[in-house]
Amino acid sequence: ILNVEQSPQSLHVQEGDSTNFTCSFPSSNFYALHWYRWETAKSPEALFVMTLNGDEKKKGRISATLNTKEGYSYLYIKGSQPEDSATYLCAFRGSTLGRLYFGRGTQLTVWP
Amino acid sequence: DGGITQSPKYLFRKEGQNVTLSCEQNLNHDAMYWYRQDPGQGLRLIYYSQIVNDFQKGDIAEGYSVSREKKESFPLTVTSAQKNPTAFYLCASSERGQYSNQPQHFGDGTRLSIL
Numbered sequence: 001i002l003n004v005e006q007s008p009q010s011l012h013v014q015e016g017d018s019t020n021f022t023c024s025f026p027s028s029n030f031y032a033l034h035w036y037r038w039e040t041a042k043s044p045e046a047l048f049v050m051t052l053n054g055d056e057k058k059k060g061r062i063s064a065t066l067n068t069k070e071g072y073s074y075l076y077i078k079g080s081q082p083e084d085s086a087t088y089l090c091a092f093r094g095s096t097l098g099r100l101y102f103g104r105g106t107q108l109t110v111w112p
Numbered sequence: 113d114g115g116i117t118q119s120p121k122y123l124f125r126k127e128g129q130n131v132t133l134s135c136e137q138n139l140n141h142d143a144m145y146w147y148r149q150d151p152g153q154g155l156r157l158i159y160y161s162q163i164v165n166d167f168q169k170g171d172i173a174e175g176y177s178v179s180r181e182k183k184e185s186f187p188l189t190v191t192s193a194q195k196n197p198t199a200f201y202l203c204a205s206s207e208r209g210q211y212s213n214q215p216q217h218f219g220d221g222t223r224l225s226i227l
Contacts, residue, residue, distance in 0.1 A: 004154075031213075032213050034215055034216070036215075036216075042220075043116075043202070043218040043219055043220050043221065044155075044202070044216075044218045045218075046215030046216065046217075049213050049214070049215050051213055089154065089155070091155075093213075098143060098160075098162050098212070099145070099157060099160050099168075099170065100157075100216065101157075102147075102154040102155040102156075103154050104152070104153060104154040105154060
């Protein structure tokens with residue numbers, strides 16, 4: 001089974017802090033890297049699908065970068081708000097199978 | 113509204129009993145997936161289907177079975193062979209699974225417990 005690692009496992013920040021977390025994945029047979037946000041009592045929601053080395057994507061205060069050569073992606077949240085509290089999942093897609101391999105997620109809690 | 117409907121939201125199973133979890137989508141997606149989540153674990157893939165009448169085992173298929181007779185539906189049966197079925201089950205779908213870079217869309221999940 002292919003290994004996708006996310007760190008840290010959990011993170012507690014104050015409202016207004018900026019934060020970032022990491023997703024590590026295999027650097028070979030890369031096809032795409034997905035980021036999802038999963039709020040409590042809701043279903044996971046897609047944030048980004050990243051495909052090209054050096055890709056940067058942004059959605060409001062959330063942005064992500066991708067390095068396929070070294071096998072990592074960073075997710076940044078600028079000026080965290082309590083509504084950003086959620087588990088952030090990354091998922092790797094290889095070039096041979098039409099499926100995702102999920103990391104265990106980073107659980108973010110933003111305190112007012 | 114287009115989306116994925118999972119039912120029931122909560123399900124209880126007696127020892128030795130098979131149960132079926134429903135997943136229906138009206139997004140016209142070709143690919144559908146079943147995941148299991150346990151505390152402290154990520155989403156683990158049980159089965160997936162990229163087209164009607166075809167499906168593949170994921171990482172933890174033992175004790176589960178699926179069918180894909182219609183594009184909209186991908187039911188998951190948890191059989192009595194699954195020794196530890198208590199978990200949260202998520203269904204997802206996406207466009208053109210094998211060659212697509214589209215994200216997956218998820219249902220609200222079914223929580224299965226053993227009586």
